[in-house]
Amino acid sequence: DDVPHGHITSLAVKRSHRRLGLAQKLMDQASRAMIENFNAKYVSLHVRKSNRAALHLYSNTLKFQISEVEPKYYADGEDAYAMKRNLTQMADELQKPGVRLWGSEAPPSQVTAVTGLVEKLTVQDGEKEGDGESGGESKEMSEVSEATESTDVKDSSSDS
Numbered sequence: 658d659d660v661p662h663g664h665i666t667s668l669a670v671k672r673s674h675r676r677l678g679l680a681q682k683l684m685d686q687a688s689r690a691m692i693e694n695f696n697a698k699y700v701s702l703h704v705r706k707s708n709r710a711a712l713h714l715y716s717n718t719l720k721f722q723i724s725e726v727e728p729k730y731y732a733d734g735e736d737a738y739a740m741k742r743n744l745t746q747m748a749d750e751l752q753k754p755g756v757r758l759w760g761s762e763a764p765p766s767q768v769t770a771v772t773g774l775v776e777k778l779t780v781q782d783g784e785k786e787g788d789g790e791s792g793g794e795s796k797e798m799s800e801v802s803e804a805t806e807s808t809d810v811k812d813s814s815s816d817s
Contacts, residue, residue, distance in 0.1 A: 663691035665702040684719055685747075692748045699744055703730060703737040715740055 691697035715721040730737030
């Protein structure tokens, strides 16, 4: 695929901070950064077929569409939905005068607060890495921890 695009590898929100809209804000900001830095036309990800909450977030809230089913995508044999979100409308909105990075809902002073609630944006255990089509540069998507039953990772903010 020669069209410039982004790929979300993993998204996790600390369990105690879920259902506050943080995953949506993170995904929107990542999409905006992809547009502004790489002129991305769409963003893609993979999600477990069984992850109903993540599917709801991606399909209903973020307007991703299922592009295909990838059989036995995960190490445990579960299938994945490959999903894509067109970024054309967001790119058009960003061209309008006066559009702020955080829109009207969160001033830049809250960037640190939101960032502090995110535990990781990395590949989850048991996932495939690279599909051969991207030259191994990108890793394949996991789920949104906001919507999973997976175990929590250690809260690194309490290490100091």
